[in-house]
Amino acid sequence: MNKMTTSARMLLLFTALSTGAYAQQKNVIIKGTVIGDTKGHNRIDMYSRNPDRYDTMTVVNNTFGGETTFDAPYRLLFASQYDTKVRGGYAPQGILIDKPGTYHVVARIDSTGTHYSSVDGAAQQVYAAFSAAFDKVSDANEAALKKKYGPDVIKSLYSKTPNEAAATELEEMEMKAASKLVSQYVSKNPGSYAAAFILQRNSRSLDNKTLAALYERLTPAVKALREGEAVKTELSARKLSSTGSTPADFTLKNEVEKAVKLSDYRGKYLLIDFWASWCGPCRAAFPHMRELYAQYKDKNFEILSISTDRDKAAWLKAAKDENNPWPQAHDDKGEVSKNTFNVQVLPTLFLLDPKGKIIAQKLEGEALDKKLKELLP
Incomplete structure (x- = not known):
């Protein structure tokens, strides 16, 4: 039998160690420390929505820990039993996970x-x-608002x-601040998942x-991430859903699984209402x-309510409770709301003319009436 050379043994050992280390780094390991009194509520939930994962951790001697797999960068969320009970x-709050490894x-x-x-x-x-x-x-904006409108203005909102x-005024200030900071941090960190x-x-x-x-x-690598693809889709949807554009036809299902097509309403003024069962302002607008x-x-007018609920049962119950006398449809995957109409908040309304062209959007209250x-x- 031939003896293995020293250099071969070293190469084999290095390969084994590297493979083992890589295998360990396939996971995300959480090592947590609690600062403060949980008052006996010692459960912390750890989960993510993309991908869908859920786990619980128990706080013992002010520490907690868990492990989950890593496939691509994502946001890992935490929520405590203390907040729920006390x-x-x-x-929930989260941290960004951009690679496998240990996160304290x-x-x-x-x-x-x-x-x-x-x-x-x-x-x-x-x-x-x-x-x-x-x-x-944001703190500076709120301070300015209190100075102008009084110390209780934020509470009144x-x-x-x-x-x-x-x-x-606060919304305008926040939007302006966000635009400036987003531009600053994205420009400085174009290669970061953040x-x-x-x-x-x-x-x-x-x-x-x-x-x-x-x-x-x-x-290019960051553009290829889920969030980068979402921005690309939004840019496309913004063009499709701008006032004056004609959205592409789509097909969804109603409460009894019958097809609902946008083209079914050609020839009428159509108000498309994007909503969800959990959206208080959406349901408050229904009366x-x-x-x-x-x-x-x-008068040649129709409303089409499109629910973005992921939970079909929740949508069906809310639709039954509201009993609105116009057509309903379900967009649980967001293919229409996100990809065609770029819906960012609920409720969002679009008014289409008889030819299917968007003539107004984001109408609320008196603006819709007018x-x-x-x-x-």
């Missing part, structure tokens, strides 16, 4: 709940810096009678030209929409 709310996570409990952070992962550090900068600007002027994540999550604050320019700055429907249904009165006197 604060009465479910407040700190769950810090204070008077506002549990806050999660990690010093590991290059993408997470970029995102943490972006979030901190945005929080700083969440009441039944919000200060509409203050709400509009850039794709930040751009996709905050695209609503960017106009078409800025979004397209920032997308083009991303590296007035029923009044409008009764007023205009005999537009229908103008078209259908």
